Amino acid sequence: FCIRMFSKLLVPRVIAFLRFIFHLLFLGFFATWIISFLAVDTLHWIEWVLLTWVLFYSAEIINQCLRNVMRHRRSCWSFIDGIELVSVLLFLFSCSLHIAAYKRHQDNQQLMDCVLTLFSIDFMFFCIFTLEFCYITKSLGPRLIVIIKMGKLLCQFLLIIFAFFIAFAVSSQAVLYPNTQLTGLLFFRMFKRPFWSVFGDFTLDELEPS
Numbered sequence: 749f750c751i752r753m754f755s756k757l758l759v760p761r762v763i764a765f766l767r768f769i770f771h772l773l774f775l776g777f778f779a780t781w782i783i784s785f786l787a788v789d790t791l792h793w794i795e796w797v798l799l800t801w802v803l804f805y806s807a808e809i810i811n812q813c814l815r816n817v818m819r820h821r822r823s824c825w826s827f828i829d830g831i832e833l834v835s836v837l838l839f840l841f842s843c844s845l846h847i848a849a850y851k852r853h854q855d856n857q858q859l860m861d862c863v864l865t866l867f868s869i870d871f872m873f874f875c876i877f878t879l880e881f882c883y884i885t886k887s888l889g890p891r892l893i894v895i896i897k898m899g900k901l902l903c904q905f906l907l908i909i910f911a912f913f914i915a916f917a918v919s920s921q922a923v924l925y926p927n928t929q930l931t932g933l934l935f936f937r938m939f940k941r942p943f944w945s946v947f948g949d950f951t952l953d954e955l956e957p958s
Contacts, residue, residue: 761884764881764883764884765881765884767881768878768881768884771874771877771878771881772878774798774801774874775871775874775875775878777794777797777798777801778798778871778874779871780794781794781795781798782864782867782868782871786846786863786864786867787860788849788850788856788857788860789850790850791846791847791850795843795846798839799839799843802836802839802840802843805832805835805836806836806840809829809832809833809836812829827896828877828879828880831873831876831877832877832880834873835870835873835874835877838866838869838870838873839867839870841866842863842866842867842870845859845862845863845866846860846863846867849863879892913939913942913943916942916945917938917939917941917942918938920941920942921934921937921938921941
């Protein structure tokens with residue numbers, strides 16, 4: 749009976765479901781830590797738990813790469829795998845910066861602000877990584893594939909729109925503000941105008957005749 753129950757736990761669907769549960773726990777610890785306990789003058793125990801968790805994720809990525817090499821697979825990376833790799837590397841980098849800020853916390857508040865921002869971005873990546881577990885369900889898996897294909901089509905559509913965007917940005921800048929000094933701020937203003945014009949937001953000074 750025990751062997752039969754253990755064999756049922758080794759079914760890929762059950763393993764994927766358990767991984768999903770543990771990943772939700774990881775996100776819960778991560779969210780609690782960056783909201784309430786992340787500080788420059790302390791290394792909370794939750795951080796060490798999360799670091800151990802991420803090291804297990806790293807071992808899983810290495811194991812997957814070795815399996816793909818042994819099976820002679822060339823295209824072994826998917827979009828979700830790339831998200832997982834970026835999440836792990838960003839967490840390790842942010843954690844090293846946090847330790848550096850902790851050792852010199854008196855004059856590293858700016859570094860700590862950078863660490864908090866990086867951990868917040870990393871949390872978003874780990875949340876996106878939960879899409880991997882949608883593949884195990886019959887209802888969400890096909891819809892996720894459709895959304896990914898729609899995203900690829902949207903990127904192609906944006907490339908077409910980008911040609912008209914550049915044309916309008918350069919032409920409007922040349923007509924409204926001729927002989928403008930070439931600076932980095934010029935490119936920001938030049939592309940800001942057509943971007944907000946798409947949403948119907950126009951500057952009153954540009955609409956009224958001078």
